[in-house]
Structures are given as C-alpha cells and as structure tokens.
Amino acid sequence: MYPDENKLETECGRCQSCARENAEKNIGAVTGKEEIAVAVAGQPNTGKSTIFNRLTGLNHKVGNWPGKTVDRKEGRVARGDRVYRLVDLPGTYGLTANSVEEEIARDYIVSDDPDVVVAVVNAASVERSLYLVAELAELNTPIVIALNMMDVAGQEGRIINARQLSAAIDLPVVPMTALMNRGVDQVFKTLDAIDLQHPQKRNSVELPSEVSRLAELLDSPSSLPYPKKWAASKLIEGDYKVIQAVKNALKDGKWKDEKFKAVETFLSEHKEAAKAIVGRRQQWIDEACKKAVEDVKNCRSPSEKWDRVFLHPLWGRLIAFLAIPIAALLGILLGMFTGGQVLFAAMEGGPKIKAAWPGMIGSMVADGLAPALGWITALVCIIGFIYAIFYFLEDIGYLARISFLTDTFLRRIGAGGKSAIPLMLGLMCNTVAIAGTRVVETRRQRLVTIVMLPFLPCAGQTMVAAIFTLAIFPVKTAIIILIGLTIINFLAASLAGKFLSLTVPHPRTDGMIMELPLFHRPNFRTIFGGVRMRIELFLRRAAGVIFFGLLIIWAVSYFPKGEIQTSYLYQFGRFLEPAGSMIGLDWRFMVALLSSFFAKEITVGTLAVLFSVSASDQQAIMQAIQNAISPAGALAFVVASHFYIPCLGSMAVLKSELGSWKKTLPLLAGMFILAFALAFITYHAAKVII
Amino acid sequence: MFNPGLPTVDGPPATAQGDSAPLSLQNALQSFIDQQPEGIASAAELDEMAYLPGNGVYRFAIKERFLEWYVEAKTGKMLKYGFDSNRFLMEKGMLGWVHPFVTRLVKTPFEFLFIFLAITGLYIVFYPRKKKKNRLRTGCLLDMAPGEKLSFMGVSEVTLMGRLAAVGLLPGVPIQMLRIRNRGPVVILVRHTCLALGRDIGARVMMSREAA
Numbered sequence: 001m002y003p004d005e006n007k008l009e010t011e012c013g014r015c016q017s018c019a020r021e022n023a024e025k026n027i028g029a030v031t032g033k034e035e036i037a038v039a040v041a042g043q044p045n046t047g048k049s050t051i052f053n054r055l056t057g058l059n060h061k062v063g064n065w066p067g068k069t070v071d072r073k074e075g076r077v078a079r080g081d082r083v084y085r086l087v088d089l090p091g092t093y094g095l096t097a098n099s100v101e102e103e104i105a106r107d108y109i110v111s112d113d114p115d116v117v118v119a120v121v122n123a124a125s126v127e128r129s130l131y132l133v134a135e136l137a138e139l140n141t142p143i144v145i146a147l148n149m150m151d152v153a154g155q156e157g158r159i160i161n162a163r164q165l166s167a168a169i170d171l172p173v174v175p176m177t178a179l180m181n182r183g184v185d186q187v188f189k190t191l192d193a194i195d196l197q198h199p200q201k202r203n204s205v206e207l208p209s210e211v212s213r214l215a216e217l218l219d220s221p222s223s224l225p226y227p228k229k230w231a232a233s234k235l236i237e238g239d240y241k242v243i244q245a246v247k248n249a250l251k252d253g254k255w256k257d258e259k260f261k262a263v264e265t266f267l268s269e270h271k272e273a274a275k276a277i278v279g280r281r282q283q284w285i286d287e288a289c290k291k292a293v294e295d296v297k298n299c300r301s302p303s304e305k306w307d308r309v310f311l312h313p314l315w316g317r318l319i320a321f322l323a324i325p326i327a328a329l330l331g332i333l334l335g336m337f338t339g340g341q342v343l344f345a346a347m348e349g350g351p352k353i354k355a356a357w358p359g360m361i362g363s364m365v366a367d368g369l370a371p372a373l374g375w376i377t378a379l380v381c382i383i384g385f386i387y388a389i390f391y392f393l394e395d396i397g398y399l400a401r402i403s404f405l406t407d408t409f410l411r412r413i414g415a416g417g418k419s420a421i422p423l424m425l426g427l428m429c430n431t432v433a434i435a436g437t438r439v440v441e442t443r444r445q446r447l448v449t450i451v452m453l454p455f456l457p458c459a460g461q462t463m464v465a466a467i468f469t470l471a472i473f474p475v476k477t478a479i480i481i482l483i484g485l486t487i488i489n490f491l492a493a494s495l496a497g498k499f500l501s502l503t504v505p506h507p508r509t510d511g512m513i514m515e516l517p518l519f520h521r522p523n524f525r526t527i528f529g530g531v532r533m534r535i536e537l538f539l540r541r542a543a544g545v546i547f548f549g550l551l552i553i554w555a556v557s558y559f560p561k562g563e564i565q566t567s568y569l570y571q572f573g574r575f576l577e578p579a580g581s582m583i584g585l586d587w588r589f590m591v592a593l594l595s596s597f598f599a600k601e602i603t604v605g606t607l608a609v610l611f612s613v614s615a616s617d618q619q620a621i622m623q624a625i626q627n628a629i630s631p632a633g634a635l636a637f638v639v640a641s642h643f644y645i646p647c648l649g650s651m652a653v654l655k656s657e658l659g660s661w662k663k664t665l666p667l668l669a670g671m672f673i674l675a676f677a678l679a680f681i682t683y684h685a686a687k688v689i690i
Numbered sequence: 691m692f693n694p695g696l697p698t699v700d701g702p703p704a705t706a707q708g709d710s711a712p713l714s715l716q717n718a719l720q721s722f723i724d725q726q727p728e729g730i731a732s733a734a735e736l737d738e739m740a741y742l743p744g745n746g747v748y749r750f751a752i753k754e755r756f757l758e759w760y761v762e763a764k765t766g767k768m769l770k771y772g773f774d775s776n777r778f779l780m781e782k783g784m785l786g787w788v789h790p791f792v793t794r795l796v797k798t799p800f801e802f803l804f805i806f807l808a809i810t811g812l813y814i815v816f817y818p819r820k821k822k823k824n825r826l827r828t829g830c831l832l833d834m835a836p837g838e839k840l841s842f843m844g845v846s847e848v849t850l851m852g853r854l855a856a857v858g859l860l861p862g863v864p865i866q867m868l869r870i871r872n873r874g875p876v877v878i879l880v881r882h883t884c885l886a887l888g889r890d891i892g893a894r895v896m897m898s899r900e901a902a
Contacts, residue, residue: 043856094855128881128883236848278860281860307884512875512886513886513887515857516885516886
C-alpha cells in the first residue's frame with residue numbers, strides 16, 4: 001500500500017512507522033501526485049464498511065458531515081503516483097433521497113463530483129443491489145463495482161460470473177470477500193487502471209425519451225446544482241429534494257416563470273414516465289444478470305428457521321424483551337468492572353488525598369480532578385462495551401429483528417425500531433444512552449430518541465427518589481409513587497418525541513420498508529473499528545466539556561472559604577430560596593438539586609453534608625430528611641429531581657449529538673420549566689390531599 | 691415449626707345469633723383452656739385474642755404459627771380450630787419466607803400481566819369486527835397467504851414506487867410472502883432478500899393475479 005515507504009524512510013532517517021506517519025501528513029502536499037476522490041457507495045447490508053476498513057486499513061479520520069450529525073469517514077491511501085482519498089458514504093438504496101443519510105450520499109455523488117465511485121454490490125442478492133449501480137451508470141462519474149460477499153453467494157448456491165457481468169454492463173467488476181481480505185488489492189489495481197482523462201465507456205440504462213425532452217425544457221446553463229439529465233429523471237420520479245431545488249431557483253429569480261410552467265405541464269402530462277424509467281432500469285438489471293448469475297441449487301439459508309422463533313409475535317417478543325435489558329445491563333456492568341473501578345478508586349482515595357495535601361490543592365484533586373477523570377474513564381469503558389454489544393447484535397443481524405418487532409409501536413411516537421435499546425439504556429444512564437443513539441438508522445428518528453432520553457429517570461435519579469419516598473411514606477406507597485412517577489416520565493418522553501416529530505419537517509417516508517439481513521457470523525474487525533470510532537468521537541467531542549464542567553462545579557462548591565456550607569453554590573441556593581419555598585423546599589434541597597447537575601447520584605451525598613450526617617449512613621439521612629421536609633415537599637422534590645435537567649455528562653453528549661447548543665438549550669430550558677411547574681402542581685395538590 | 695396433624699381452618703365459623711350477652715374475654719379464655727385445646731400448651735403462647743362481633747365468636751390465635759381457635763362467645767364452647775393455610779400461603783408463599791417485600795416484587799409483574807391480559811382479551815373480541823371493514827381491498831400484498839408466490843405489479847404513488855424499486859420491488863418481480871399476521875408488518879422474500887413492509891405500505895402494493 002505504501003510503495004514509497006523506502007524512499008520516505010531515507011528522507012526521514014528514522015523508523016518506518018514514523019515514515020508512514022509522515023507520508024500520511026504530507027500526502028496532500030507531495031507534489032506530482034494527483035489526489036483522487038473515491039466515494040465508496042453501496043446499499044445497506046452489502047459489507048460497505050468492511051470494504052472501506054479494508055481499503056484504508058483502519059486508518060481513517062472520523063467526523064460529521066457538515067451541518068449534519070451523521071458519521072463521515074475519510075481515509076487516504078497512497079499508491080504509485082496517485083493518492084486516493086476514500087470517503088465512506090452512508091448506505092443508500094438508490095439515488096432518490098428518502099432520508100438525511102441517503103440525501104448526503106446522493107448529494108456527494110451527484111454534486112461534489114468524486115473522481116471515481118466504488119459501488120459495493122452484494123453478490124448474494126445481485127439483482128437488488130445492482131439497482132444503485134443502474135442509477136450511478138446514468139451519471140458520468142467512473143464506476144468500479146466491488147462484488148462483495150462472494151462466499152455467501154457460493155454458500156447459497158449461486159454462481160456469479162464477474163467477467164460476464166462486467167461484459168454485460170461494460171464496467172469493471174472486482175469479485176471479493178472483504179471479510180477474508182480477498183480482492184482488496186484488486187480494487188486498487190482496477191482504480192489504478194482507470195483513465196480519468198477520458199470518459200469511461202459503459203453500457204448505461206437507456207432512459208425513456210421523456211427524460212431528454214424534459215432535460216431540454218430545463219434552462220441552460222442550469223440553475224440547479226445537479227446535472228440536467230439526471231435532474232430531469234429525478235423530477236419525473238418525484239424526488240422532493242430536486243423539486244425543492246427547482247422551487248428555490250424560482251424564488252431566487254434564476255429560473256423564469258414560463259420555464260417552470262412548461263416543466264410543470266410536462267410533468268403532469270407524463271405521469272406514466274416514472275414507471276417507464278423504473279422499467280428500463282429493471283430491464284438493464286435483468287440483462288446484466290441473465291448470463292452472469294446462475295442458481296445452481298436453491299439453498300435456503302438457515303435464517304428463515306431462526307426467524308420462525310425471532311420474529312414470532314410471542315416468543316420473538318419475549319426474547320427481545322429479555323435481550324434488550326440484558327444487553328444494556330451487560331454493557332454497563334462490563335464498563336463498571338473496568339473503567340468504573342477507576343471511578344470507585346478516585347472516590348475512595350478522596351479523603352486520603354485530602355489528608356495528604358490539605359487545603360485547596362487537595363480538595364481540587366480529591367473532589368474535582370480525580371472524580372472527573374474517573375467519570376470519563378468509566379463512561380469511555382461503558383460506551384465502548386455498549387457499542388461493542390450493539391455492533392455485535394447488528395453484525396449478526398439480530399438488531400434488525402428487534403427493530404422489526406418494536407418498530408410499529410415506536411414509529412407512532414416518531415422514533416424507530418432500533419431506538420428500543422437506547423431507550424432501555426436511558427433507565428440506567430442517560431449519558432451512555434444518548435451517546436448510544438447512533439445505532440438508530442435515520443437522523444430524524446435519532447433526533448426524536450435523543451430528545452426523549454433526558455426525560456427518562458436514570459438509575460441515580462431513581463435512587464434519590466427511592467430514598468426520599470421511603471423516608472416519608474410507607475414502603476407500599478413509596479413503590480407506587482416510584483412506579484407512577486416512572487410511567488409519567490415515559491409519558492412525558494413520548495409526548496416530547498411526538499411533539500418533535502410533528503414539528504420537524506420530514507421527507508415522505510412514512511411506513512416501514514426494512515431489510516432483514518441474513519443471520520451470519522460476526523466480523524470482529526468491523527465491530528472493533530466501530531467501537532474505536534465511537535470512543536474517539538466521545539473523547540473528542542464530549543469528554544473535554546464533561547471534564548471542565550466538573551471542575552467548574554467543584555470550584556463553585558468550594559470557593560470562597562473551602563466548604564460547601566459557605567460556597568457560591570450555597571449562596572446561589574439561598575438566592576433561589578424564594579422559588580424553592582413555592583414548591584416547599586428550603587435552601588438545602590435547592591443546593592442538592594443544583595449539585596445534582598454534577599451527577600444525579602451525588603444529590604444524597606450533598607444533603608448528607610448539609611445535614612452534617614455521614615453520607616454512608618442511609619438511616620441517618622432518611623431521618624434528617626424526615627425532619628426537614630413535609631410529605632408534600634418531599635413529593636415535589638422527587639418530581640423536580642425526576643424532570644430536572646440532565647447531568648453534565650448527558651448535556652455534553654446531548655450537545656454533541658444534537659449538533660449545536662442552539663438545539664440543546666431550548667430542550668434544557670423546556671425541561672427546567674416543566675420540572676418546576678410539575679413540582680409546583682405536585683406540592684400544592686399534595687398539600688390539599690395529605 | 692408448625693403443628694402437624696391439625697385440621698385447617700378457613701375463616702371464622704357461623705354461629706346462631708341470640709339475645710344473651712357474650713362471655714367476658716377472661717371467662718372465654720378460661721373456658722377455652724378448660725377444654726384442653728389441641729396444639730397449645732398454655733394461654734401464654736397466644737398472641738391474639740379477639741372478639742369478632744359479626745360472628746359472635748372469640749378468636750384465639752398464635753399468629754406466628756398460623757394456628758387459630760374459635761370459641762363461641764356466649765357459651766365458651768370450642769367451634770373450630772386448626773391451621774390457617776390460606777394466610778400461611780399468602781404470607782409465606784411466593785418467596786414470602788425470604789421477606790414480604792420479595793413477594794411484592796414477584797407478584798407485581800403478574801398483577802400487571804392480568805391487567806394486560808384483560809385488555810388483550812377485550813381487544814381480541816372487538817378487533818375482528820373493526821377489521822372486517824378494512825378487509826374489502828383485493829389484489830394487494832396484504833391479501834396474500836403465507837408461502838404464496840405472486841408477482842409484483844406496482845404502486846400508484848410515484849415516490850413510493852421509487853423507494854420500493856430501490857429495494858428490489860420492480861414490476862414483474864416474484865414475491866414470496868414469508869409471514870403475515872392479523873396485525874403488524876409483513877415479511878416478504880424478494881430476490882434473495884427478506885424485506886419487512888409496514889401494513890400501510892402493504893395495502894398500497896398491487897399484486898398480479900397469476901402465481902409467479
């Protein structure tokens with residue numbers, strides 16, 4: 001992959017890895033090498049990510065597509081006198097945009113004009129995955145077809161003749177099995193052989209005459225950001241984004257009104273043209289597959305047998321309802337046993353550090369730095385394990401089944417089937433759950449899931465509520481209050497999700513069309529690559545905010561005199577006391593609520609400090625709470641704590657997943673107001689009843 | 691722990707109501723001990739002595755051991771005695787011997803389940819009536835039987851046609867119905883790919899009449 005390695009080594013005069021690093025940095029700057037943008041496109045479930053990982057050798061940069069919180073992976077590979085800049089596009093079935101992901105992939109191919117497109121095709125279902133190629137062939141960009149999963153096709157008794165296929169559509173086809181690293185080098189050899197100076201010869205789909213007639217009607221030079229003929233075919237196919245582009249051009253005055261009218265009448269007169277376009281593409285696919293594909297025997301995959309259990313309305317659901325909490329719990333437990341140990345050590349070592357370095361430094365290390373580092377380590381481990389489990393389930397094909405079973409219900413509130421696991425995680429830790437929402441397929445469903453999550457009570461909030469209710473009420477009442485409250489939380493979350501899905505505009509993608517991939521053995525390389533990417537993104541985007549946020553919270557609870565009883569936090573709590581008295585809380589409870597911003601678990605600890613009792617003695621804390629607060633006030637506190645803004649970690653992740661503070665702050669403000677309003681209502685209603 | 695061989699009791703017995711006043715607790719207890727009741731050695735072991743005015747009886751009980759004796763309030767005659775198996779099962783069953791709270795934990799899901807079952811029961815009764823109205827369409831994907839093979843004809847909306855074409859649902863393509871239920875999405879096999887389609891989409895997909 002690095003033919004120039006030796007040369008670079010002599011230049012650098014140091015180790016090979018250093019040379020490789022240098023090569024990475026200088027690649028763009030090396031003169032005489034032409035940079036070639038390669039888009040890796042493919043339908044979902046074709047092994048596109050595996051191919052991308054193999055091509056770039058796991059050394060790629062991850063980030064977001066500009067303005068969208070959708071993953072973008074990019075890697076550079078130097079070969080001969082060319083540097084390939086590979087861009088991994090989100091999976092897309094065709095070039096009509098039905099979701100933000102498909103829109104990104106489409107716009108990149110059509111408007112950003114990559115030099116070459118590597119189209120990944122699944123050999124086990126060639127006829128279906130060639131559809132994207134049929135659409136790509138209508139454009140002028142050179143195409144290399146990566147015919148992946150040849151092994152799976154063989155197992156299913158299908159013989160795909162790559163040479164015949166290549167001859168039929170006149171495009172280079174590389175048969176490969178990316179899982180076993182077969183054919184990867186061949187892709188590069190084919191890329192090397194592509195002549196970028198001359199247009200690639202190909203046998204493309206012959207579109208009906210209506211398309212070229214409509215293309216003539218479009219103004220020239222085109223005011224649309226798309227090639228004319230392509231735009232014409234998409235107008236006929238009713239692509240909302242292209243129609244939007246036409247409307248925008250009309251609004252800007254670039255497009256004349258009479259032209260628009262002509263296009264409009266043409267479209268209304270040729271409604272059948274869309275069917276003709278689709279028909280032609282199908283002919284093209286049939287033509288291509290006629291000689292190249294041969295079904296030797298009809299081996300049914302064992303997936304169908306498994307699906308009888310996993311998609312069963314009763315057993316499938318039971319398994320899913322067991323599998324989802326187990327997956328979520330397992331991830332958190334594994335994380336707690338690894339990274340969590342650092343956090344526990346930091347908490348336990350606190351008093352010792354304080355004893356060793358009395359004064360501000362000791363307190364800063366013991367209460368600020370060490371727990372902050374501990375939290376981040378714990379979160380990294382938990383997020384890593386959770387994603388490892390997610391990607392494992394996704395890779396073996398089970399996540400799609402869970403999605404199938406829960407989709408109907410979750411779609412009603414605007415989330416998707418795959419939101420089930422993040423939502424379950426939300427009951428344990430909001431931070432991890434929000435960071436885990438990238439498994440949800442479309443950006444829109446993800447947005448709804450993210451907005452729902454802060455409303456769900458995490459384990460810390462449930463614990464606080466349990467201590468408060470148990471302190472005041474008999475066990476039975478306390479349990480009823482807790483369960484009732486959690487149900488109300490779920491309702492609030494659903495309402496928030498529903499509200500968002502009603503207000504956010506969306507392409508017409510109502511109704512589920514979902515592929516159920518075959519069950520297959522997991523590829524740990526892909527899983528590991530995904531986990532690495534997620535951890536990297538968390539560290540880059542959220543960890544810093546969490547770290548400094550925790551230090552600031554420590555500072556306001558320490559200064560000016562070095563104890564929480566006189567700190568700025570206390571003064572702020574005092575300042576808020578009038579508001580607190582409206583919901584039956586004195587300043588101590590307000591300070592406890594404020595400090596819960598650090599992490600929900602420490603609310604009780606703060607109260608223990610304020611009541612001057614030992615934090616480990618729950619009986620004493622309960623006693624103190626009992627004496628300090630009325631039952632109505634306790635209820636109001638529990639309600640406030642359940643709906644109050646999420647902890648700092650969640651907020652940092654929330655911002656990184658929503659993309660901006662502009663979207664995050666209204667949500668937090670909404671939650672804050674809701675928490676206060678609900679607490680106010682609860683307090684006054686409870687005062688009347690109790 | 692519990693006395694073997696004693697009969698089981700099931701609540702207080704019925705007694706004839708009369709005008710005469712009941713015995714005092716002292717007298718009743720005395721008369722109870724005099725009858726040398728089975729399962730108890732001395733009155734000191736009793737941890738409950740209660741007059742049940744509705745039944746006109748005194749109840750003497752050792753709550754801890756779930757033993758009860760009923761004595762007629764007016765005459766002091768022993769009516770019924772034995773082991774209260776009902777209370778025993780309620781309190782010690784369902785892991786109650788570990789802790790009463792554990793019982794609650796075990797029972798609560800079942801209570802929810804019963805509510806759920808009640809609702810589903812009603813739903814099963816009323817749902818078919820509601821559905822019959824919608825079932826008039828013919829020739830759509832939802833009318834296929836599991837295992838049946840037909841070929842895809844098309845959909846009327848342009849945008850949906852594009853979406854379906856991209857996942858392989860093109861005119862003339864054979865479709866095998868894999869699973870279809872009374873509700874929820876359907877699963878079909880199209881060109882070596884399993885697809886799940888929502889019911890609303892399935893209703894819009896037209897199929898050709900001939901078998902593929």
